[in-house]
Amino acid sequence: MDGIKVLVFDVGGSVFDWQTATRAAVSALAGERGVEVDDEAFCFTWRRRMFEQLAEVRAGTRPWQNADSLHRAVLDELAEQYPALELSAQDRDSLNRAWHRMGVWEDFPESLKRLRERYIVSILTVLSLSIVVDSSRHAGIDWDAYLSCELLGVYKPEAEAYQKGVRLLGAEPHESMMVAVHPPDLLAAQRAGLKAGYVKPKLLEMGSRGETSSFEIVAEDYGDFADKLGC
Template sequence: MDTPHPIQALVFDIFGTVVDWRGSIIREGQALQARLGLAADWPALADAWRAGYAPAMARANAGQDPWTNIDGIHRRILDSLIPRFGLEALPEGERDALNRAWHRLGPWPDAVPGLTRLRRRFVLSTLSNGNVALLVNMAKRAGLPWDCVLSAELIGRYKPDLEVYRRAAALLGFGVEQVLMVAAHPSDLMAAQRAGLKTAYIPRPQERGPGGWMESTEGCRFDWQAPSLEALADQLGA
C-alpha cells in the first residue's frame, strides 16, 4: 500500500510565480498604444505600477487606508501614474480596461503543464493577494487548473499577514503542516513558514525583465526548491 504523502495541498502565489505580470502589462500597454496612439514607456509604467503594490497593502494591513481589494489598489496606483506617463488623454473606459489587464496576465511556459501534473496528486489552490474575480478571470483565460481559488480578500488581510496562510489551510481542511506554499518570493515563503506551512521556492529570474532585481534568498531555507513547476512535480512524485 502506498504511504500517504505528507503534503496534501499546494497553494500558490500568483503574480510572478505562476504568471508573467511584467511582460503581460507591457504587451497590454503596447496594444493600447497601437490602438489609440498614446505613447508611453510601458516597461517603466509596469515597474512603477507594481512598485506601489506592497506599500498599499501594508497600509491596508496597518489600518492606515480603508480596506479595498487589489482591483481598487491597482486603480489607485494607475491613477497616480497617469500624469507621470503622459496618459491624461486616456478615456475613463480605457483606464478601467487597462486596470483590468491584471485579470489577463499570461502564464509562464511551465505553469499549465506543471500545475496539470501536480493536480493529479494534490489539491491545488491559489493563495494570492489578488481578488477572487481577478483570479477566476485569469484562470479561465490562461487555462490554470485550480481546484480552488483562495484570496486574501476572503480573509480581509493581505500577505504576509500570517492569518492569511493559516486560514487558507483551514479552508482547505488540512493542517498547516500538510500544505505547501509555492512562490517565487522568499519573503512570502518565510511568512508561510512562520505560519507553519511547508515551502517550495521557484525562482523567476525574468520576473522583472532581463537583469531585473530578484529578492535575496540569503538566510532562507526552503523545504523544496526547483527551477520550474514541472521540476517541482518531478520532486514531489507527481
C-alpha cells in the same frame, strides 16, 4: 512530500505573467495615442505602488479593498505622471482589465495537472478573486480552489492569511506548502507553520531575490518542482 496534503500557490509573477499582459495593454494605448511610453517602467511602477498601497491597507491606514481597486487607484497616480497619455476614466478602467487576462508560464499547466493528482492545489493570492478566476480561464487552467486574500479578510504576508487559507482546505499549516518565486512570501509562510516551495522566477521580478536555503523545495522550474514532489 510526506505529510503534505495541500499546496497553495502564489500566482502574480509566480504562475501568471503579469508583465507581458500589462505592458501590452499600455503599449497598445500609447500606440493609439502616438505617444512614446516606457511600458516596462510604467508597469513596474503600477505593480510596486499597488504593493505599497496594500501595505497601507494591512497597516489600517487605507480602507480595506481588493487588488482591482488598488490597481485602479494607482492608475490615477500614473495618469498624473504620464500626462501625454491623456488617460480618461474609461481608459483607466480598460487598462485595469489587463490584470484579468494574464497568461501562465508555459511549463506550468502540465505541472499543475501532475500535482493535482496527488495534492489539493489552490491559489493563495493578494490579487482579487475575479482577477485569478478570469486569468485562469484565459490561460485554460483549473485549480482545486481559488483563495484570494479578499475572501480571507486578511492579506499575505500576515501569518493568519496562510493559516486560514489552508485550514479552509482541510489541512493544518504543517500539512501544507506555499509555492512562490518570492522568498519573502515563503519566509512568511514558514513563520506561519507551512512548508516552502521555491521555484526560480522566469523574468526579473520584484521581490524575487533573497536567501532560499531554508526552503524545503528549491526548483529550477515547474517540471522540476513536480519531480521533486514525487508527482
